[in-house]
Amino acid sequence: LTGGLEAAWNKLKGEEVLTKENIVEPMRDIRRALLEADVSLPVVRRFVQAVSEQAVGVGLIRGVKPDQQLVKIVHDELVKLMGGEVSELVFAKSGPTVILLAGLQGVGKTTVCAKLALYLKKQGKSCMLVAGDVYRPAAIDQLVILGEQVKVPVYAAGTDIKPAEIAKQGLEEAKKKNIDVVIVDTAGRLQIDKGMMDELKDVKRALNPTEVLLVVDAMTGQEAAALVTTFNVEIGITGAILTKLDGDSRGGAALSVKEVSGKPIKLVGRGERMEDLEPFYPDRMAGRILGMGDVLSFVEKAQEIMRQEDAEDLQKKIMSAKFDFNDFLKQTRAVAKMGSMTRVIGMIPGMSKVTPAQVREAEKNLKIMEAMIEAMTPEERENPELLAESPVRRKRIAQESGKTEQQVSQLVAQLFQMRVRMKNLMGAMEGGSMPALNN
Ligand code: GDP
Ligand code: MG
Secondary structure, eight states: OOOHHHOOOOHHTTTTOOOTTTTTHHHHHHHHHHTTTTTTTHHHHHHHHHHHHHHHTTTOTOOHHHHHHHHHHHHHHHHHHHTSSOOOOOSSSSEEEEEEEOOTTTSSSHHHHHHHHHHHHTTTTEEEEEOOOSSSSSHHHHHHHHHHTTOEEEEEESSSSOOOHHHHHHHHHHHHOOOOOOEEOOOOOSSSHHHHHHHHHHHHHHHHHHHHHHEEGGGGHHHHHHHHHHHHHHOOEEEEEEEEETTTTSSSSHHHHHHHHHHOOEEOSSSSSTTEEEEEEHHHHHHHTOHHHHHHHHHHHHHHHHHTTTHHHHHHHTTTTTEEEEEEEHHHHHHHTTHHHHHHHHSOOOOOOOOOHHHHHHHHHHHHHHHHHHHOOOOHHHOOOHHHHHHHHHHHHHHTTOOOHHHHHHHHHHHHHHHHHHEEEEEEEEOOOOSOOOO
């Protein structure tokens, strides 16, 4: 998918604005890329139309190229398509929360039972698994072993019992033990059949579950959306879990499920380890699909900067290397306020992403830096050269701010480095090349 979209952006290189004409070809590429990713045709049509409408006549953001703007629009539209927000699991107001898992054979239901228990345990909830796949002794054994692995009790009562009956017994047991969440495994079939649906209906009736989640294999592509729809119509579900996203699935499943079925993807499995289950974040998924996380934060950051009244002033200063301590402080504070130090630093070519510990470190450094800049005279703030030339001034600032002379020297050096870096970044923007892509 990323490759196909890349072609779309490339066609806009050198354009000044997005127009009805110049988006025709890129939109064709986007359409093709989505279809190749196994997104269903009606969804692709609606998507392309929504993006086209927004792209034409979108206001120009200074410093942001049309191709970057189109990336942003496509990204936001992808997020919307996938439901926008994270869809959280719902918990019962009183008594145990019951989560019923359904799905075809081999999609990962039994694995998800244990993964989900581990995931909820980490949130401080006690869990119990119920072995509702009563057809094969091996299925029960599998759940018992996985339960042991994540240290969660498993309720099993052999194979001579109806799934609805064992589900009821399991729930009773959980109530007695004051368990927070009961997760019920069920039997799948190779294909949808009436037997499976009737059985699920019985289990659902017996349990009155809080969540009924359909487990779907991401490899099934656009078929996934149809499956979710069918299960929803037949038994009524509350959401889906998409598994095997670590494989080479083409992403189409994630894109179409919400739009086609109306039901959200709540969780995704991306590996065979018990830890490999996480919430489904539409924005991260969109970023991954586009493979362009850095461009997105770059555009957002640019919008932010340009919204500031003195944007023009700032740019002029950067280009003429007049960037001073006042600008330095303003910039650094703006960045800190956005709380996205990580992204912004990661966005500057040649610098890699930083860890949370490094972010905290950076915030601490900001405080130190503020103290030193506050100890400068207005003249010194506007003319960093004064400080570069005079050890006496640096010593005074060190004393007034309670920092060391070395720290002051470092700050001065940092400003000059920043001038160079910002000039390079602006140069890259002017030249039309995109900042470091993360593919
Ligand atoms: P069930 O028939 O629906 O209960 O499916 P299982 O839970 O038995 O899983 C079938 C196979 O898929 C097992 O080999 C699992 O290890 C594997 N599996 C499940 N989830 C994932 C996943 O997210 N990624 C990968 N790579 N394999 C998975
Ligand atoms: Mg199973």
